[in-house]
Amino acid sequence: MATIVVLFVVLKSLEENVVYFFSPTELYNKEDIPFDKKIRVGGLVKDGSVINNQMSINFIVTDLNNEIIVSYKGSLPNLFSEGKGVVAEGKLKDEKYFIADKILAKHDENYMPPEVSKILNKTEEQ
Amino acid sequence: MLKKFFPNKILSFSNRLYNFLNILMLIFIFVGLIYALFLSPPDLTQGDSVRIMYVHVPASFISLGCFAFMGIASVCALIFKIKILPLMAKSLAPVGSVFALVSIVTGSLWGKPTWGTWWVWDARLTSMLILFIFYIAYISVWKFVDDYEKANRVSSIIAIVGSLNLPVIKYSVDWWNTLHQTSSITLASAPTIHYTMLIPLIIMLIGTILYTLIVFLMRYKTEIMKFKLDKKNKEN
Numbered sequence: 001m002a003t004i005v006v007l008f009v010v011l012k013s014l015e016e017n018v019v020y021f022f023s024p025t026e027l028y029n030k031e032d033i034p035f036d037k038k039i040r041v042g043g044l045v046k047d048g049s050v051i052n053n054q055m056s057i058n059f060i061v062t063d064l065n066n067e068i069i070v071s072y073k074g075s076l077p078n079l080f081s082e083g084k085g086v087v088a089e090g091k092l093k094d095e096k097y098f099i100a101d102k103i104l105a106k107h108d109e110n111y112m113p114p115e116v117s118k119i120l121n122k123t124e125e126q
Numbered sequence: 127m128l129k130k131f132f133p134n135k136i137l138s139f140s141n142r143l144y145n146f147l148n149i150l151m152l153i154f155i156f157v158g159l160i161y162a163l164f165l166s167p168p169d170l171t172q173g174d175s176v177r178i179m180y181v182h183v184p185a186s187f188i189s190l191g192c193f194a195f196m197g198i199a200s201v202c203a204l205i206f207k208i209k210i211l212p213l214m215a216k217s218l219a220p221v222g223s224v225f226a227l228v229s230i231v232t233g234s235l236w237g238k239p240t241w242g243t244w245w246v247w248d249a250r251l252t253s254m255l256i257l258f259i260f261y262i263a264y265i266s267v268w269k270f271v272d273d274y275e276k277a278n279r280v281s282s283i284i285a286i287v288g289s290l291n292l293p294v295i296k297y298s299v300d301w302w303n304t305l306h307q308t309s310s311i312t313l314a315s316a317p318t319i320h321y322t323m324l325i326p327l328i329i330m331l332i333g334t335i336l337y338t339l340i341v342f343l344m345r346y347k348t349e350i351m352k353f354k355l356d357k358k359n360k361e362n
Contacts, residue, residue: 020248021303042303077242079171087305104241109310111176112320113167 021087024066028095035092041068042087042106050082061086061098072100079105147340154333161326169323178236180327184334185228186254190292192222192338193257196264197289200282212278213353215285216268217346221338223261230254241305249298250306253291260288274356 021042027033041061049060056073059082070088080086085106090099162180169176196215203211233251234244245251264284271277299308311317317324 018249019302020246020305023303042305077240079240079242081171084171104243104246104305106305107171107240107307109307110318111169111172111179111310111323113322114170115167116320117170 023063024061024068025063027068027092028066033092033095035094038089038091040087040089041070041098042085043067045080045082045084045086047082059086061088068096068098070098070100072103074101074103076103077105079107144340144343147336147343151333151336151340154329154336158326158329158333162330166323166326167320172240175236175239176323178232179323180330182229182232182236183327184331185225185232187331188334188338189222189226189229189257189261190295192218192225193261193285193288194292196222196285197292200285203278204282204286210350212282213349214346216281217342217349219261219265219268220345221341223258223265225334225338226254226258226261230258246305248304248306249302250295250304253295253298256291257288257295260284260291264288 021040022030023043024041027039027041043061043063046060046062046067049058051058056071057076058069058071060067061070070090072088072090080103085108087104087106088098088100089102089104093099158180162177166177166180168174196218199211199215202208203215230251233254237246238244264281267281267284268277271280298304299306310319311324319327
């Protein structure tokens with residue numbers, strides 16, 4: 001019985017931390033938007049939004065409802081690309097602007113060989 | 127069939143059965159590895175690193191499955207006082223714990239080239255680490271508590287409490303935002319893995335289950351013999 005109580009208390013206190021990242025929508029709906037704390041934002045890299053200049057990489061993270069601009073200096077993981085999942089770690093500058101110091105790529109649960117994808121794309125075009 | 131697991135019968139498990147299981151397991155693992163490493167295609171986005179999946183997924187499956195069995199066996203052992211159940215659970219723990227570790231290590235090796243990190247404290251990875259800690263605690267109790275009854279009671283409680291973590295592991299990717307992707311194989315819908323990758327995965331899974339069964343049977347046989355020997359020593 002005591003162990004269950006302990007487990008419950010631990011889980012309850014972890015509730016805030018158990019969410020690995022916020023989606024842009026979750027972030028806007030948050031009552032106390034944390035500006036001074038390190039947080040993570042996740043979603044899809046918006047198609048055509050990646051701007052790579054000499055100083056930094058800028059792109060938009062979207063959850064298809066809301067979006068946020070992410071600015072980052074550093075090397076990107078191999079799987080980072082437009083239309084794919086991404087998690088950015090860093091701080092909010094303002095509500096629409098996020099400064100990341102770490103970028104992680106998030107892949108989805110779909111696995112397929114490259115040839116199959118080509119065929120699928122062809123049939124979609126027809 | 128079930129009767130065979132009872133103490134007097136398990137000792138008469140013939141070498142021929144072990145040999146048969148061993149050969150079957152080796153065939154599955156051999157064919158599975160050839161298929162997984164050479165014949166199956168690379169993934170569209172992940173490339174060749176997807177091949178880690180063929181070890182990672184079966185290892186994770188076994189580590190969760192073994193602990194689930196240990197939890198159920200411990201509940202039944204406490205309620206019905208069936209003597210062989212704790213010995214079964216005890217025999218499953220080492221192989222389950224090794225696969226939990228294999229799952230964590232291969233996951234880490236997979237995470238680096240795909241996500242860009244060895245480890246994150248998201249719900250899936252953290253709950254999996256907690257499972258491994260429960261395995262270690264369970265095994266330690268059997269190892270370091272000398273009194274059989276006491277070891278049995280404490281280890282059963284660890285197995286039962288640890289089992290509460292299993293649905294958390296399974297559904298962590300659905301309940302919370304995690305870096306880990308959601309399940310590709312579910313009961314509710316068609317798998318999101320192309321069949322050229324699903325077939326080697328299933329072959330590897332069967333091979334791993336057979337391996338676990340063999341290790342379990344050998345260990346269980348040993349545990350029964352040890353149990354009988356202890357009983358005999360006490361009587362003398």
